[in-house]
Amino acid sequence: MSTTIPSDPKKLIEKMRAGDPASLARLISRIEYRNHETKVLVELLYPYTGNAQIWGITGPPGAGKSTAVDCMITHLRAQNKKVAVVAVDPSSPFSGGAILGDRIRMQQHTSDHSVFIRSLGTRGRHGGLSHSTKEVVLALDAAKFDVILVETAGVGQTELDILKLAQTVIVVLVPESGDSIQVMKAGLMEIADVFAVNKSDRPEADKLVRELTQMVGLNPHDEHSWMIPVCKTEAVRDVGMIELIENVQKHQDYLSKSGKRDEKTKTFLKEEMIDILTEELKNSIQFLFTTDGGKAILDQLVNKEIAPYEAAKILSGNR
Amino acid sequence: MSTTIPSDPKKLIEKMRAGDPASLARLISRIEYRNHETKVLVELLYPYTGNAQIWGITGPPGAGKSTAVDCMITHLRAQNKKVAVVAVDPSSPFSGGAILGDRIRMQQHTSDHSVFIRSLGTRGRHGGLSHSTKEVVLALDAAKFDVILVETAGVGQTELDILKLAQTVIVVLVPESGDSIQVMKAGLMEIADVFAVNKSDRPEADKLVRELTQMVGLNPHDEHSWMIPVCKTEAVRDVGMIELIENVQKHQDYLSKSGKRDEKTKTFLKEEMIDILTEELKNSIQFLFTTDGGKAILDQLVNKEIAPYEAAKILSGNR
Numbered sequence: 126m127s128t129t130i131p132s133d134p135k136k137l138i139e140k141m142r143a144g145d146p147a148s149l150a151r152l153i154s155r156i157e158y159r160n161h162e163t164k165v166l167v168e169l170l171y172p173y174t175g176n177a178q179i180w181g182i183t184g185p186p187g188a189g190k191s192t193a194v195d196c197m198i199t200h201l202r203a204q205n206k207k208v209a210v211v212a213v214d215p216s217s218p219f220s221g222g223a224i225l226g227d228r229i230r231m232q233q234h235t236s237d238h239s240v241f242i243r244s245l246g247t248r249g250r251h252g253g254l255s256h257s258t259k260e261v262v263l264a265l266d267a268a269k270f271d272v273i274l275v276e277t278a279g280v281g282q283t284e285l286d287i288l289k290l291a292q293t294v295i296v297v298l299v300p301e302s303g304d305s306i307q308v309m310k311a312g313l314m315e316i317a318d319v320f321a322v323n324k325s326d327r328p329e330a331d332k333l334v335r336e337l338t339q340m341v342g343l344n345p346h347d348e349h350s351w352m353i354p355v356c357k358t359e360a361v362r363d364v365g366m367i368e369l370i371e372n373v374q375k376h377q378d379y380l381s382k383s384g385k386r387d388e389k390t391k392t393f394l395k396e397e398m399i400d401i402l403t404e405e406l407k408n409s410i411q412f413l414f415t416t417d418g419g420k421a422i423l424d425q426l427v428n429k430e431i432a433p434y435e436a437a438k439i440l441s442g443n444r
Numbered sequence: 445m446s447t448t449i450p451s452d453p454k455k456l457i458e459k460m461r462a463g464d465p466a467s468l469a470r471l472i473s474r475i476e477y478r479n480h481e482t483k484v485l486v487e488l489l490y491p492y493t494g495n496a497q498i499w500g501i502t503g504p505p506g507a508g509k510s511t512a513v514d515c516m517i518t519h520l521r522a523q524n525k526k527v528a529v530v531a532v533d534p535s536s537p538f539s540g541g542a543i544l545g546d547r548i549r550m551q552q553h554t555s556d557h558s559v560f561i562r563s564l565g566t567r568g569r570h571g572g573l574s575h576s577t578k579e580v581v582l583a584l585d586a587a588k589f590d591v592i593l594v595e596t597a598g599v600g601q602t603e604l605d606i607l608k609l610a611q612t613v614i615v616v617l618v619p620e621s622g623d624s625i626q627v628m629k630a631g632l633m634e635i636a637d638v639f640a641v642n643k644s645d646r647p648e649a650d651k652l653v654r655e656l657t658q659m660v661g662l663n664p665h666d667e668h669s670w671m672i673p674v675c676k677t678e679a680v681r682d683v684g685m686i687e688l689i690e691n692v693q694k695h696q697d698y699l700s701k702s703g704k705r706d707e708k709t710k711t712f713l714k715e716e717m718i719d720i721l722t723e724e725l726k727n728s729i730q731f732l733f734t735t736d737g738g739k740a741i742l743d744q745l746v747n748k749e750i751a752p753y754e755a756a757k758i759l760s761g762n763r
Binding site (some may be wrong): 402403405406409436 | 483722746
């Protein structure tokens, strides 16, 4: 294989699909630019997608998500699976260096070409973080990764929205993150497919496991429902991680057999369509304000001669 | 004044503007429902707005924002100003009880009818957190509050977007939140109008003050520019808080005299218009997927017979 990286999108994708890590890295950088080319890349990648398993991992800061991911990579590699990690850092301007520090731990895998790790930490522009993540996942899927792990600290709505692209969501909790009532109130029952109670050597761990298990049982269910398993893990000592992965695998099998995988894909694609169309319309709305008519309405609004929804209605008519 | 709360929107707003706290609370609850009535309320409130000073306060968790707000309320009340606080909690499902605990501290003001405190902590739906915040601020402005303090932990893009509605943004830092280089990298120079280095009794405080002051000086400026002041505060002991408030007041005067206040209002209203129009279009796009044509395109997309942007184009044509 030649060592040059093709600039033509089709050739770049071809080389990426043949397993060239440099082409994959370049493609992802080009996706992150978010310019007129993004569309072209999405259209070219899309036919090659739909084969990867996408696992989401979330939990409070300090729950040990990165350590768990690190450990999962090792086990998945032992199964000879190609693994990619997309780590989405919360877009806080105040976040310290701890998150980046975690990433460095994963470096042990960097010499392995069947492992790809990318951190998306920059704040969103032109559609933002959540959009780039989706497209990076498309690229990794097309690049024939078997498992794509999307890791995000569950801080902020944008970060949680990202989890919608995962087929299986693992919620990592620690005894300190509170009791099951908080979990319920936080709506985590709705997003979790598998619970991991990490740092399970701590005294309160068994209590949390018990509570979560009870809570899962209280959920309305029949013989066709997925019962969210509650796994005890100690990622740092590689305890319970194989069982966790087995449970994720069971959930993936459940999705395929029940037809829920297709349902999930459909819902996700529908939302994706709504996002694309909204984004395009937003651009055309922004253009309105460069016209004399748009400027005049804005002036009227500033002077309180009209009210916001009335102004919107007039602008709508001008489109 | 009668003790019943009117249900008619016009009468409710009238009574709220006459200073009835129960009517204000009811109105805000109705805004938070986010239904067909929201528009009506916004249109009725809008003509009465534009008089309040809106101050934004942000900073990392633990910087002492709530204590600072608490202290500012006391000083502003001493100036006989009506003060409202909208505290926007990050929409994390993992956030613990600490934030709520802070709120309770503010209870000392609850018997004072010239102080109104509302915490918007629920996760967004139907347009979300950021939208409700704007409309709650409109209501408080119409209710004749002199100063509206919008407090948000700067975690997540949504939370930061909220600050756009403030005329003056106070960024509260503590020595532990890092050095000035991090502040610059985080883009805080772009959002801050006033810096407060809180907990300034700590050893590293002077260093941070010095660095921030230098950094502000390096910003390109001329005699018409606003030079971001760096205030040393110890909110918990009420040290430096009067100076902080004076600096905010100077910034407000600067905005009025320089014409920048109107500019800010215009930019904000433009973005507001874009949001309203986008939201309405989003609803009409969602409707597309209930039609036979929309469903057929979604099926083709799932089956990879077409790609996302192509599908979006066809759907666009169907509108």
